[in-house]
Structure formats: C-alpha cells, structure tokens
Amino acid sequence: MTICDRPGCGGTVEDGYCDVAGHAYGTAPAGATGSSASVATSPSSGPATIGLSSARGSRRPGSGRTSGRTVGRGTLGAGLIDIAPVPYRDPATAVLDTAEVPERKRFCSRCSEPVGRASGDRPGRTEGFCKACGHAYSFTPKLRRGELLGGQYEVLGPIAHGGLGWIYLAKDRNVSDAWRVLKGLLDSGDADAMAAAVAERRFLAEVDHPNIVKIYNFVQHVDATSGENVGYTVMEYVGGRSLRDILLDERAAGGHQGPLPAERAIAYMLEILPALGYLHQRGLLFCDFKPDNVIQTEEQLKLIDLGGVRRIDDLDSAIYGTVGYQAPEIADEGPSVSSDLYTVGRTLAVLSLNFQGYATTRSDALPPVSATPELADAESFHRFLRRATHLTPDLRFASAADMAEQLTGVLRELLASRDGQPRPAPSTLFGPEQRVAPADPDPAEAAACLPVPLVDLTDPAAGFLASITVTDPAELLALLAAAPRTTLEVTLRRVRAHLAAGDVPAASAELAQVPADEALDWRVGWFKGIAALSAGDTTGATALFDAVYDALPGEAAPKLALAATAECAADLATADRYYELVWRTDRGYVGAAFGLARVRVAAGRHTAARDALDAVPHTSSHHLTAQLAAITAHVNGRAPGDLSAAELLAAGARLDALTVDAERRGWIVLDLLSAALAWHDAGRPGGEPPGARLLGTGLTERDLRTGLEAAYRTLARLAPDAATRVNLVDQANVVRPRTWV
Structure with a gap:
C-alpha cells in the first residue's frame, strides 16, 4: 500500500490514484499550478523559443552540435534489447x-479543479458547473451508438475518456467500414468559431509518420441534447497500451511502486524521438508529451494525442501541457523544440526512476542521487537526464536527433554494465584514439593519445580543410594562414x-580568441581540456x-579523457572507473584496456590488470602488445615476497x-628473470616445483644470473647506438654470476 504524498491527505493510492483526493499519485494538489490532466495555459506574450537547432553559433559544452543529422526509425528496442510486444486489441472489444x-x-x-464529486449524502454529478470558475462540465457521452457524423462516420460507442x-x-x-476513432475538438462554441477551429487544425491531416497516429479528417456535429455545434477529430484506431498503463500494470503485477528498467524506458524514447524530430522539422511542436500519450501496439509505439500540437511560430493558441512534464519556461517564453525535448527527459525520468513527487515537490528537479539507486549506479544516464531537463533551455539538447544519438550511447553503456557484453558503435562526433599511451605516460603524452573531434561538415571551411594532406605542424600552420575564411x-x-608542435601557450592563445558565441561549443571546451592536460594542469583539465x-x-571520448587525466593525477580509483566504463562498452578503445591495466598494476590488482589486457580482441593490431603487457603485469610493481614460482612460470610459458621479435622478447625476458632473481633472494616464498625452468633457465641464483647476462648481451647486439650498447x-x-676467473 502506498500513502498519498499530498500534504495532509492521508489517502492511499489505488490504480495510480489517491482514493481520497482523486489526483494521480505524485501530481499537484487542487489549487496548485495544475493537475495530472493536460491543461491549456495562456500563450506567451513574446516570441516562441525555437531552440538551439536554429542557431549554429550557440553550440557549447552542454548544447551539442547542430549538424542536421536525422535518426531513422528502427525496431522497438533500438536493435539492442528485446521488448515484449503488446497484443493488438480487437476494436470490437474496445x-x-x-x-x-x-x-x-x-x-x-x-481550471483543473475537482468537479462532480460526492459530498456527504449527495452523490456526485456527471453534469453541472464548476464552483471555482463557473465553466460547464459533462462526463456523459455526447454521441450515441448509430449516430452518423459528417454523413460518413457511424458511432459504435465510447472507448475512453480524455481531457x-x-x-x-x-x-x-x-x-470499407474501416475502424476510426472520434475525439472531441472543443467543448462547445458557435458555428463560426467551430469552423475556424476546424480549419486551423487541418494541417494535422498532413502529418504522416509511422510513429504518429494518423489524422484523417475533422467533422462538426450538432449535439442532440444541447444543440451545440461540436467538433471532432477523426483518427486511426491504435489498439494497445499506453506507457502509463504499462507502468501501472507492471507495478500491479509486481506488487510494488517501482519503475520500469532504465534500458527499457530508454528504448521507448528512442523509438518515439524520430517522430518528434519529424514534427520539429515541419515547424510543429507536440507540447504535451507524457506516458499517457504514447501507445505500444504489438512492436511499435505511436504518439496518439495531437490535441496540443501547434506551429512553432503560433503566438496565440492555448498551450497544452502537464504539470511534472512541462518545461518551466513555458508560461513566460512559450513552447519550443527545447521544451518538447524537456518533456521527453521528464517522461524518461518518471518511467525509469522511483520518482515520487515528480509533479509537486520535484516538478522541475530530478530526485536526489542518494535516494535513487537507478542514478547512483548509472552516471551517464544521470548526466543525460540532467541535460535533458536542465532549467536553462539553451543547455538542453539541440534536436531530437542529437538527443537520440546520446541516448543510444547511454543505452549501450547500460546494457554492457548489466551483462558484461560490449555494445560497440562508431562515434559520429569523434575519430578513433590517436595511439595507445606508453607504459608510464606523462600528461602531454596522455593528451596526444585521445580521440579528436570530427570536422563539422556544415562548417563553411570544411571542404578546404578536407583538401589538406600535410601533417607537419609548421607546414600545416602555413596552409591554414591562407584559408579563404576563418x-x-x-x-x-x-x-x-x-599542440602537435608542443606549443601549448600558442594553442591556448588561439582558444582564448574564439568569439563568445562559439566559445561555448563543446569542441572548444574539449581542446581547452587537451591544452590544460598537455600543460600538466590536471585540475583544470x-x-x-x-x-x-x-x-x-x-x-566514450570524454570518459577516456577523464580517465587519462585522473591517471596523470594519481587518482587511481577515478581512472579505473572511467577506463572500465569505456572498455566494458566498446573494445575498440584499446587505450582504455592499457590504461586500466596500468592503474590496476599501480593499485596492486595484478590479476585484474591481466584480465583487462587479455580482453583485447585477437583482431586488434594491439593484441600482441597487450599479451606482452599482460606478461609483465605478472611481475611489475610486485614485492618479491608476493610472487610465486607458479606465477613466474606461467608468465614465461605465455x-x-x-x-615476437628478438628485441621486444629480450626486454620481457629481462623483466621476468629480474623478478625471479628477486624472488630467489627473498627466500623463494612458496617453494618451486622440482626441475622447474623459466624461459629455459633454472631457478638457482647462478642460472638466473647467467640468463640475465645473456639477455643483456642479446639486447646490446640489437642496440641502435653505441651509448646504449655500452x-x-x-x-x-x-649481473653475471661471480667466478674465480
């Protein structure tokens, strides 16, 4: 049993509603700014905010790149997880x-005040007038079975009640007697007003997307009881369950008030985001996105309520929205692409989190991480929700496509965290790692290995930059000085x-001169981070x-950068966490495996270090290097007393x-024989198997010293210069054994 969270109520929640107050659980009480139902608000007196996708100069860390990319529709589950289909409901049974x-x-x-409620011995009324605002209400069906609307649509009966x-x-x-759904367009009105309203909404009939309910027609019909002219939208029939009903059904089946699994809720949003992007590209805003307005039928989702859809440049129509989902700036600035995407973030949070008070005490905030395990265990998911529901519109996602792209990456990461199976995918924003960092990288080396952002193909100079093939920094700077435009x-x-020339001050000076509107672009922030790390400023980076x-x-790239920076700052726990996050999700980032091994060796976790290196795929060009590093991970940083003969012999056998070429083998032989000699000098802890030999060498002091001497002389013959050879x-x-000669 769940107690209603409204102050002073004391009711219990049944089927998602309080049995005392009647409000949906977690929604605003009567007298607050709204209710769980979609309500119309006054339009903004100023121009509607279109969002960042209309202003290329507004890109920033926190805004995303506006590239005009679109996300095509895929199967439900984003091709990554299976979502159980919801059976299509036979219309005749609806x-x-x-x-x-x-x-x-x-x-x-x-006004959203309660109406038609019982009071004492007086039963509730299904028709009457609101005591708060005097507006007429009616909860009895206006259409009867057999009535014909527009000379075409025969009514079969009511199937649901909406706003x-x-x-x-x-x-x-x-x-051909096709199934249709009729939904009231307005409560009532005179003939002229009704005709104008119908004409204004006819643009919805042009909306055609597989994830949006199809609008076929708009008809007017005189109510037989009141004589009022009532408008109706004629839509396709969608037989299934809303996301809200799916959530409530699962709660009832499980006997709890918990959320849906995050990966499943994400898959739902990924299926529906292309539909919102479709509307935005046509200058339309959905305005009232929430779980109630999305239906799953079989293996497809559909937006089902277009009653709140309006044109982006519409400054006069009423704005529909729902408390707990609607963006906070709507009343002052009006709806925008940004506010539509905000509702997606809120819907995702409500579906995937134990989110009490989402429409009251936390109507414009996420639940605290300390009380929300779903966020504490999924940092990237938490950051996604923070950006999607940011109170500042310009700091949200710029478009539905950008939002879907990042959400897909979050889903891959979550799934990999659940079952340990990588979910790799190429990035559309970053290139691959430049190279794998050396064994003990300094900050400049670590920075030089990180991925580089891809060129924005919408930049006016993109074609000129693509024609440049020189790599020498001095030659490149000379060519860039002749660029047709900056x-x-x-x-x-x-x-x-x-940065390639090692001139960090010059790089920083260039970044400092970027115009203010472009300085907020995330790529500028990225290169400032690279410059800071190259200069050894790990805090700034x-x-x-x-x-x-x-x-x-x-x-993956930002996490890889944070891991490398933490490693340079000797923050081994943070470095391990981010390297692991990247490596577990995508085995294409081999530098994450080597970084993970380095920090684990430094932390004394030698077996875990070897496990990371052993996971480098056989198909990788770094596989042999990883195997050699896994061998040295047996002994690097180990106290002689912590080693055993079995570990030394296993490393030698590997x-x-x-x-492997003679030089690389020679250095590994030196590491292993040196560790074995230290183990011998420490008293040979754990003993040794009879007749054991390491790389053909016995484990006596004399044999080990002889083997080391031979390894040094082999490397001397391969030395590139005289000084190294000497x-x-x-x-x-x-190191040679002591002799009398």
Whole structure:
C-alpha cells in the first residue's frame, strides 16, 4: 500500500490514484499550478523559443552540435534489447459496456479543479458547473451508438475518456467500414468559431509518420441534447497500451511502486524521438508529451494525442501541457523544440526512476542521487537526464536527433554494465584514439593519445580543410594562414597544429580568441581540456572534460579523457572507473584496456590488470602488445615476497607461446628473470616445483644470473647506438654470476 504524498491527505493510492483526493499519485494538489490532466495555459506574450537547432553559433559544452543529422526509425528496442510486444486489441472489444468517469478523475477542463464529486449524502454529478470558475462540465457521452457524423462516420460507442471528453469508436462507411476513432475538438462554441477551429487544425491531416497516429479528417456535429455545434477529430484506431498503463500494470503485477528498467524506458524514447524530430522539422511542436500519450501496439509505439500540437511560430493558441512534464519556461517564453525535448527527459525520468513527487515537490528537479539507486549506479544516464531537463533551455539538447544519438550511447553503456557484453558503435562526433599511451605516460603524452573531434561538415571551411594532406605542424600552420575564411573549424585545426608542435601557450592563445558565441561549443571546451592536460594542469583539465561529459553523456571520448587525466593525477580509483566504463562498452578503445591495466598494476590488482589486457580482441593490431603487457603485469610493481614460482612460470610459458621479435622478447625476458632473481633472494616464498625452468633457465641464483647476462648481451647486439650498447654490456657485467676467473 502506498500513502498519498499530498500534504495532509492521508489517502492511499489505488490504480495510480489517491482514493481520497482523486489526483494521480505524485501530481499537484487542487489549487496548485495544475493537475495530472493536460491543461491549456495562456500563450506567451513574446516570441516562441525555437531552440538551439536554429542557431549554429550557440553550440557549447552542454548544447551539442547542430549538424542536421536525422535518426531513422528502427525496431522497438533500438536493435539492442528485446521488448515484449503488446497484443493488438480487437476494436470490437474496445467499446465500454458502461461509460462512466470515476469521481476521482473528474476535473474542470478550464481550471483543473475537482468537479462532480460526492459530498456527504449527495452523490456526485456527471453534469453541472464548476464552483471555482463557473465553466460547464459533462462526463456523459455526447454521441450515441448509430449516430452518423459528417454523413460518413457511424458511432459504435465510447472507448475512453480524455481531457476534452469522451473518445469514441466508429466505422468509416465511405472506406470499407474501416475502424476510426472520434475525439472531441472543443467543448462547445458557435458555428463560426467551430469552423475556424476546424480549419486551423487541418494541417494535422498532413502529418504522416509511422510513429504518429494518423489524422484523417475533422467533422462538426450538432449535439442532440444541447444543440451545440461540436467538433471532432477523426483518427486511426491504435489498439494497445499506453506507457502509463504499462507502468501501472507492471507495478500491479509486481506488487510494488517501482519503475520500469532504465534500458527499457530508454528504448521507448528512442523509438518515439524520430517522430518528434519529424514534427520539429515541419515547424510543429507536440507540447504535451507524457506516458499517457504514447501507445505500444504489438512492436511499435505511436504518439496518439495531437490535441496540443501547434506551429512553432503560433503566438496565440492555448498551450497544452502537464504539470511534472512541462518545461518551466513555458508560461513566460512559450513552447519550443527545447521544451518538447524537456518533456521527453521528464517522461524518461518518471518511467525509469522511483520518482515520487515528480509533479509537486520535484516538478522541475530530478530526485536526489542518494535516494535513487537507478542514478547512483548509472552516471551517464544521470548526466543525460540532467541535460535533458536542465532549467536553462539553451543547455538542453539541440534536436531530437542529437538527443537520440546520446541516448543510444547511454543505452549501450547500460546494457554492457548489466551483462558484461560490449555494445560497440562508431562515434559520429569523434575519430578513433590517436595511439595507445606508453607504459608510464606523462600528461602531454596522455593528451596526444585521445580521440579528436570530427570536422563539422556544415562548417563553411570544411571542404578546404578536407583538401589538406600535410601533417607537419609548421607546414600545416602555413596552409591554414591562407584559408579563404576563418571559421571555428579552421581555428580548431590551428589549435591542433600548435599542440602537435608542443606549443601549448600558442594553442591556448588561439582558444582564448574564439568569439563568445562559439566559445561555448563543446569542441572548444574539449581542446581547452587537451591544452590544460598537455600543460600538466590536471585540475583544470578535469573540469573541462567533465563539462564535455555533461554535454555528451553517450560518448566514450570524454570518459577516456577523464580517465587519462585522473591517471596523470594519481587518482587511481577515478581512472579505473572511467577506463572500465569505456572498455566494458566498446573494445575498440584499446587505450582504455592499457590504461586500466596500468592503474590496476599501480593499485596492486595484478590479476585484474591481466584480465583487462587479455580482453583485447585477437583482431586488434594491439593484441600482441597487450599479451606482452599482460606478461609483465605478472611481475611489475610486485614485492618479491608476493610472487610465486607458479606465477613466474606461467608468465614465461605465455611468452614462449608468442611469436615476437628478438628485441621486444629480450626486454620481457629481462623483466621476468629480474623478478625471479628477486624472488630467489627473498627466500623463494612458496617453494618451486622440482626441475622447474623459466624461459629455459633454472631457478638457482647462478642460472638466473647467467640468463640475465645473456639477455643483456642479446639486447646490446640489437642496440641502435653505441651509448646504449655500452650501457647494456655494463649491466650484463654487473649481473653475471661471480667466478674465480
């Protein structure tokens, strides 16, 4: 049993509603700014905010790149997880036997106050006038079975009750008795007003997308009881379950108030985001996105309520929205692409989190991480929700396509975290790692290995930059000086050239001169982070890369950068966490495996280090290097007393099984024989198997020293210069066994 969260109520929640107050659980009480039903608000007096996709100069860490990419529709589950289909409901079974609205769901359509409620011995009324605003209400069906609307649509009966009255099933007598749904357009009005309203909404009939309910027609019909002219939208029949009903059904089946699994809720949003993007590209806003307005039928989702859809440049029509989902700036600025995407973020949060008070105490905030395990265990998901529901519109996602792209990355990461199976995918924003960092990278080396952002193909200088093939920094800077125009991409290419030349001050100076509107672009923040890390400023680099992670929660590159920075700062726990996050999701980032191994060796977790390196795919060009590093991970940083003969012999056997050039083999032999000698000098802890030999060498002191001497002399013969050769020969003489000669 769940207690209603309204102050002073004391009711219990049944079927998602309080049995005392009647409000949906977690929604605003009567007298607050709204209710769980969609309500119309006054339009903004100023121009509607279109969102960042209309202003290329507004890109920033936190805004995403506006590239004009679109996301095509895929199967439900984003091709990554299986979602159980919802059976299609036979329309003939959808008509209600008893058309009655429970009292707890009766609200005034104008002011959202409760109406038609029982009081004492007086039963509730299904028709009357709101005591708060005087607006007429009616909860009795206006259409009767057999009535014919527009000479075409025969009413079969009511199937549900919505914010604008009853919704009816009908047959289209002009189109082979096809099933149709009739939904009230307005409560009532004079003939001229009704005709104008119908004409204004006809653009919805042009909307054609597989994830949006099809609008066929608009008809007017004189109500037989009141004589009022009532408008109806004629839509396709969609037989299934709304996401809200799916959530409530699963709660009832499980006997709890918990959320849907995050990965499933994400898959739902990924299926529906292309539909919102379709509307936005046509200058339309949905305005009232929420779980109630999305239906799953079989293996497809559909937006089913277009009553709140309006044109982006419409400054006069009423704005429909729902408290707990609607963006906070709507009343002052009006709806926008940004506010539509905000509703997607809120819907995702409500479906996937244990989110009490989402429409009251936290109507414009996420639940605290400390009380929400779903967020505490999924950092990228949390960052996605923070950006999607940011109170500042310009800091949200710029478009439905950008939002879907990042959300797909978050889903891959979540799934990999659940079952340990990688979910790789190429990035559309970053190139691959430049190279794998050396064994003990300094900050500049670590920065030089990180991925580089791809060129924005909409930049005016993109074609010029694509024609450049030189790699020498000095030559490149000379060519860039002759660029036909200076754009952000030209500036960033100059920054890269300065960094490649080791001139961090020059790179920083270039970045400091980026215009204010472009300086907020996440790519500028990325290169500032690279410059800071190259200069050894790990604190500054961490803050900059963290901002890019906030902007791009589904990308691997920011996490890889945070891991490398933490490693350089000797923050082994943080480095391990981010390297692991990247490596577990995508085995294409081999640098994450080597970084993971380095920090685990430093932390004394040698077995875990070897496990990371052993996971480098056989198909990778770094597989042999990873195998050699896994061998040295047996012994690097180990105290002689912590080693055993079995570990030394296993490392030697791994080396013997590899085909490797003499020089690289020689250095690994030195590591293993040196560790074995230290183990011998420590008293041979754990003993040794009889007749054991490491790389053909016995485990006595004399044998090990002889083997080390031979390894040094082999490397001396392969030395690239005389100084190195002399040094290696000296080392051979130092380590050779003592003799009388």
